[in-house]
Amino acid sequence: MNASLHLWLIPLAPFAGFVLNGLLGSRLPRWFTTSVGLLAPLVSFVVVINSIRAFTGAAQLPYVETCPHPWISVGSLHIDFSLVLDQLSLVMLLVITGVGFLIHIYSVGYMRGDPGYARYFSFLNLFLFFMSTLVLAGNALVLFVGWEGVGLASYLLIGFWFQRDVAANAGKKAFIVNRVGDFGFLIGIFLLLSNFGTLAFSEISAKLAGNPAWQGGALTLICLCLLFGAAGKSAQLPLYVWLPDAMEGPTPVSALIHAATMVTAGVYLVARTHFLFDHAPAALAVIAVVGAATAIFAAAMGLVQNDIKRVLAYSTISQLGYMFLACGVAAYSAAIFHLVTHAFFKALLFLAAGSVIHALGGEQDLRKMGGLRKKIPITFWTMTAAVFAIAGFFPFSGFFSKDAILYAAFLSGRNGQILWFVGLVTALLTSFYMFRLWYMAFFGEARSPDVHPHESPWSMLAPLVILAVLSIGGGWVGAERFGAFLAPSVGEHAALSTIPHLELILSIVAVLVALEGWLIADKLYRRRPERAAQWAAALPWGYKILLNKFYVDEFYSAVLVKPLLAVSKFFLDWVVDKGILGGFAWLLAGIATYAGMILQRWQSGNLRSYAAWLAAAAAVLLLFLLIPWHADWAASLHIILKGAGAER
Amino acid sequence: MSSALSQGVPLSAYLLLSAVLFALGVVGFLIKRNLITVFLSIELMLNAVNLSFVTFACQWHAVKGQIFVFFVMMVAAAEAAVGLAIIIAVYRARATLSVDRIDLMKL
Numbered sequence: 001m002n003a004s005l006h007l008w009l010i011p012l013a014p015f016a017g018f019v020l021n022g023l024l025g026s027r028l029p030r031w032f033t034t035s036v037g038l039l040a041p042l043v044s045f046v047v048v049i050n051s052i053r054a055f056t057g058a059a060q061l062p063y064v065e066t067c068p069h070p071w072i073s074v075g076s077l078h079i080d081f082s083l084v085l086d087q088l089s090l091v092m093l094l095v096i097t098g099v100g101f102l103i104h105i106y107s108v109g110y111m112r113g114d115p116g117y118a119r120y121f122s123f124l125n126l127f128l129f130f131m132s133t134l135v136l137a138g139n140a141l142v143l144f145v146g147w148e149g150v151g152l153a154s155y156l157l158i159g160f161w162f163q164r165d166v167a168a169n170a171g172k173k174a175f176i177v178n179r180v181g182d183f184g185f186l187i188g189i190f191l192l193l194s195n196f197g198t199l200a201f202s203e204i205s206a207k208l209a210g211n212p213a214w215q216g217g218a219l220t221l222i223c224l225c226l227l228f229g230a231a232g233k234s235a236q237l238p239l240y241v242w243l244p245d246a247m248e249g250p251t252p253v254s255a256l257i258h259a260a261t262m263v264t265a266g267v268y269l270v271a272r273t274h275f276l277f278d279h280a281p282a283a284l285a286v287i288a289v290v291g292a293a294t295a296i297f298a299a300a301m302g303l304v305q306n307d308i309k310r311v312l313a314y315s316t317i318s319q320l321g322y323m324f325l326a327c328g329v330a331a332y333s334a335a336i337f338h339l340v341t342h343a344f345f346k347a348l349l350f351l352a353a354g355s356v357i358h359a360l361g362g363e364q365d366l367r368k369m370g371g372l373r374k375k376i377p378i379t380f381w382t383m384t385a386a387v388f389a390i391a392g393f394f395p396f397s398g399f400f401s402k403d404a405i406l407y408a409a410f411l412s413g414r415n416g417q418i419l420w421f422v423g424l425v426t427a428l429l430t431s432f433y434m435f436r437l438w439y440m441a442f443f444g445e446a447r448s449p450d451v452h453p454h455e456s457p458w459s460m461l462a463p464l465v466i467l468a469v470l471s472i473g474g475g476w477v478g479a480e481r482f483g484a485f486l487a488p489s490v491g492e493h494a495a496l497s498t499i500p501h502l503e504l505i506l507s508i509v510a511v512l513v514a515l516e517g518w519l520i521a522d523k524l525y526r527r528r529p530e531r532a533a534q535w536a537a538a539l540p541w542g543y544k545i546l547l548n549k550f551y552v553d554e555f556y557s558a559v560l561v562k563p564l565l566a567v568s569k570f571f572l573d574w575v576v577d578k579g580i581l582g583g584f585a586w587l588l589a590g591i592a593t594y595a596g597m598i599l600q601r602w603q604s605g606n607l608r609s610y611a612a613w614l615a616a617a618a619a620v621l622l623l624f625l626l627i628p629w630h631a632d633w634a635a636s637l638h639i640i641l642k643g644a645g646a647e648r
Numbered sequence: 649m650s651s652a653l654s655q656g657v658p659l660s661a662y663l664l665l666s667a668v669l670f671a672l673g674v675v676g677f678l679i680k681r682n683l684i685t686v687f688l689s690i691e692l693m694l695n696a697v698n699l700s701f702v703t704f705a706c707q708w709h710a711v712k713g714q715i716f717v718f719f720v721m722m723v724a725a726a727e728a729a730v731g732l733a734i735i736i737a738v739y740r741a742r743a744t745l746s747v748d749r750i751d752l753m754k755l
Binding site for chain 2: 604605606607608611612615
């Protein structure tokens with residue numbers, strides 16, 4: 001191997017930024033905070049770019065950097081702190097540090113004037129630290145450290161404006177729901193350890209490769225546990241409920257953590273451990289079903305949301321469902337491809353939405369927007385690029401990745417066509433709700449005439465423009481070439497069809513469906529705006545269910561949260577805490593109190609009584625000195641009772 | 649031996665005098681109400697102890713006991729100065745010297 005690539009700098013640069021800004025940021029001038037906050041991801045990004053040369057030379061891949069001291073070394077268990085760079089982690093790192101850096105720049109403009117400016121940047125750097133650790137991890141335990149860390153950063157940033165109860169509660173909800181998923185992940189890690197005796201991905205992969213007959217059984221269980229963890233982090237059914245609430249955080253945070261990077265960690269996990277899933281077809285089927293169901297379910301909820309960020313949140317859940325669907329049909333490279341393009345256009349959508357919110361002075365309700373096309377043209381055009389990309393129009397990036405997923409789904413076994421159809425319906429819904437957002441925000445008359453929108457500063461617009469370029473051109477590399485590049489990491493996905501021109505036909509169908517979604521949105525929200533309300537009135541039942549998000553939150557509240565709270569209140573609080581623990585404490589306190597009440601009579605304040613006690617005590621001491629003590633207590637007692645003279 | 653003790657007065661007489669003086673001091677300390685009398689009782693006890701110190705020093709030809717007496721006298725002098733100052737302060741504040749009425753420490 002050639003010279004070191006210094007992978008350790010990738011996580012540690014943001015960590016240094018976190019420490020500097022976290023400790024000193026609020027005491028130092030703003031330009032210092034800004035430059036530290038921006039320099040950290042920039043250093044990471046440069047190191048990542050530099051590490052690309054490992055792929056051009058005759059270098060040994062995957063490239064491994066291991067901390068010289070073992071992290072855990074107990075008996076036969078040996079875990080190193082190792083970082084691994086291969087094709088998969090390179091792609092993820094490029095997205096994380098690249099998009100992350102752009103969002104840092106955007107934040108400079110967006111968070112200007114916020115009293116928590118330094119805190120914000122230190123948290124954002126902390127997130128990059130954990131996220132790059134997660135992606136570079138060479139074994140499941142290091143990955144878990146990053147996994148928990150991004151959860152922490154997510155919690156801190158969702159609740160960034162913790163003065164508002166809604167934000168604080170949303171942070172708690174995200175953290176707790178993620179804990180549920182992490183429980184599954186942790187069990188999965190334990191099972192890996194007991195089945196393989198190691199946690200290093202390369203060793204597990206080698207053991208499985210040496211034993212191709214090993215299918216299902218414990219592997220299915222491991223995979224389902226990992227899937228549960230992935231579902232928590234990536235907001236899949238049934239653990240998606242935290243993501244819409246997470247929109248209480250600042251908009252750049254939603255873009256970075258809850259759209260582009262952190263929520264895709266579940267997809268990354270599945271791709272990283274694909275060698276396990278390849279041996280567990282049942283778990284793969286579960287992933288495919290979960291992904292497809294999440295995709296259509298979330299898209300349906302996104303149809304009627306009126307908060308611009310919530311529409312995007314449901315859209316994110318739905319697109320993550322697509323990625324899971326791709327993983328479920330073993331098209332890992334398609335999933336990662338969609339992950340990358342989605343990172344571009346969804347980050348752009350959120351940042352543009354943030355620009356709209358910024359322009360309107362904090363307004364997030366789509367019903368109060370409108371007519372912004374002329375007022376904020378750069379935001380409008382970049383947003384347009386993202387909308388077309390997510391809807392899947394040729395030649396925008398979303399087209400290529402979505403197409404790859406639908407194609408892979410169509411070709412996967414007996415039920416592939418069902419998955420494909422669900423994906424297609426989801427594409428229709430996606431196109432509809434995105435154009436609905438587009439029309440409501442940018443077209444028609446301004447519905448809040450007293451607001452005067454203004455275009456955002458350059459620090460916000462520059463990332464928008466760069467991301468717009470990426471959203472348009474990010475998919476031109478093509479799914480085949482992308483898959484070929486990733487193949488050493490995630491394996492070949494041979495999707496060969498016997499029907500000629502099938503891929504072309506499927507692509508045309510997908511674009512037509514997207515067009516249909518556009519036309520419906522155009523009709524309902526531009527040409528005849530009254531029709532949307534009529535539809536809602538005609539189907540009050542369905543509209544209400546969608547508006548209330550299928551009552552899933554209410555269901556969880558009734559089935560899980562309320563019973564738990566009741567148990568906490570009646571059993572843990574009243575019986576255990578107030579009854580047993582409290583009773584014991586009261587008992588001790590009571591003993592002390594009554595003992596004190598008796599002993600306090602000594603403290604009479606009467607000087608002569610003190611003196612009398614003193615004299616009496618001196619007399620007793622003297623007596624003790626006079627009595628010849630024996631080692632034998634009984635004999636001493638005998639002497640005391642019979643008098644000192646009895647001895648002689 | 650050329651000590652005073654060898655010239656007829658026995659050791660026990662000195663010790664008895666010391667014990668009587670000490671007992672008088674204790675009794676005075678316990679039963680008197682006037683703060684100054686209590687104070688003088690303390691001095692009496694100190695001097696009773698001093699007497700036994702010098703007695704034993706003479707008996708055993710050990711100079712340590714005599715040195716100790718000087719220390720006690722020195723401390724007693726300092727104590728008298730501080731104690732009398734406190735007594736004056738107490739009298740000014742409370743217009744009484746009865747120890748039974750100086751009971752602010754009582755619960």
